[in-house]
Amino acid sequence: MPNLFVEQLSFKYLHATTPALQGVTCTLQEGAVTAIVGANGAGKSTLCYALAGFIPHFFQGAMQGRVRVNGKDTKETPLADLVTQVGMVFQNPFNQISGAKLTVTEEIAFGLENLGIARDEMQARVNDALDLFGLRAAASQSPLVLSGGQQQRLALASIFVMQAPVMILDEPTSQLDPDGTRQVMETIETLAAQGRTIVLVEHKLEWIARLAARVLVLDQGALVADGAPREILERANEWGLNETRYARAARLARERAVRKNDARLPQTLEQAVEWFQH
């Protein structure tokens, strides 16, 4: 049963001349990672804001169509109620630190305090999150002294404890180094394995190939492709995206007749091994 429906969604920001989204319709599968890709300005973040209810509750503009999360219309549901249905993690880890808490533990509890969760329940959820997100050793440290990767895992943990069934991750690794990226992506992999519904906006296509069950492509605000990662990522160049290193290597091998293999281009290491052995 899908828990995110988007129907004919269009949105134009206040004072903008062109719409950021144009007639987007899709349903997102429960318990799977759905990736959203597209060039800069394609409308990826806008779609995320709409899925999380920030459009229309935070951003002003003209909205048409509708978004339903677990049966709730985001237009008619207050943002404060939507946060228990859909959580969102943003690009910059530092900006997601509340600034009002001195330790990682207290920072994770911040959202729960705002929801009025009882202290016993809060402690149980925070304890679970410290282990799941590998933050136990940093529990008593200031959130401000953590590395970028740790801060982004802290942001994920802070949303995770609110127990929203859907998590929207808008380029969560865009400001991280390769090690920080790996830490965050492996955490997302763990969440996906637990059956969380995850929407992931990401430019690093190799991680999408590894994590996503499905890929949506946005181009100038419109949904132009929707399918399995291997099928979609093979056409990455069509939408101005950089293909994965595995696809590039295989394509070059095919073009230079090093390998005569007409199978789909590989997008992951495992697929590449198989492709080159063929």
Place this chain on the structure above:
Amino acid sequence: MNQSFFLDRASGWHALHPLTKLAVAFAILVTAFSVRWMFISVALFVLVIVPLALWGKIWREVLHTTFTIILPLALSLALVQGFFYPGARDVMWQAGPFALKREGLEFAFVTGTRLLVIAGAGLLVVYATHPADLALALVKAGAPFSLAYIAVAAIQLLPEMQGRAQSILNAQQARGLETEGSVVVRVRAFLPLIAPLVYGALENVQERALALDARAFRAPRAKTSWRELRDTPRQRVVRWLLVGVAVLLIFISLLSLFVFH
């Protein structure tokens, strides 16, 4: 680098309820501004602020920060007011057209020592109070949650802003901008720092606001707290007494202004 002003020490002053510490600071400030005796601020600093800082095991930090902030200000006050205080007549020393006058120096002394008390009393509270406890205490006392958050987050994120400013200065230094030397050089270096610092902060405001909303910051429901605050009936009595004394001092001060003059 310490990421907060809060200094976690085991002391009786730390253990007090945040509102008690705020009431003490408030009473000190009101006394400094309402008692018409030019040495009242010095007396408050020496007899109240320093002993409390000793009790809180934060005297080094309080004295160091207070004097680092206040001494340059006091010096410039003494020079400007000493030489240019309007209406002053009692010349103490003269060099050509410049005359140092007693009234100006007295005004600088009163203002400088009041600033000393403001900084000292403020630091007594922020150095010895966990920001989350301060916010919780303010909210429980009826302050709007968003205001309490802003007050606490501003205190907490200030060191981070200082770090960012230093990074920008370093980057500008690396590109040949002079940032050290005379006051004029430092002021000149300050100007190119403002634009990237303020622009960067504004750029982050939207994402910070979204991130707060994603964590139910504006949820209209009763909030709970991870931390527990300890309060005692004795502290509550002391708080009311301090506030009462402060209000009385303000009243007497206003009375003397409007009735006796």
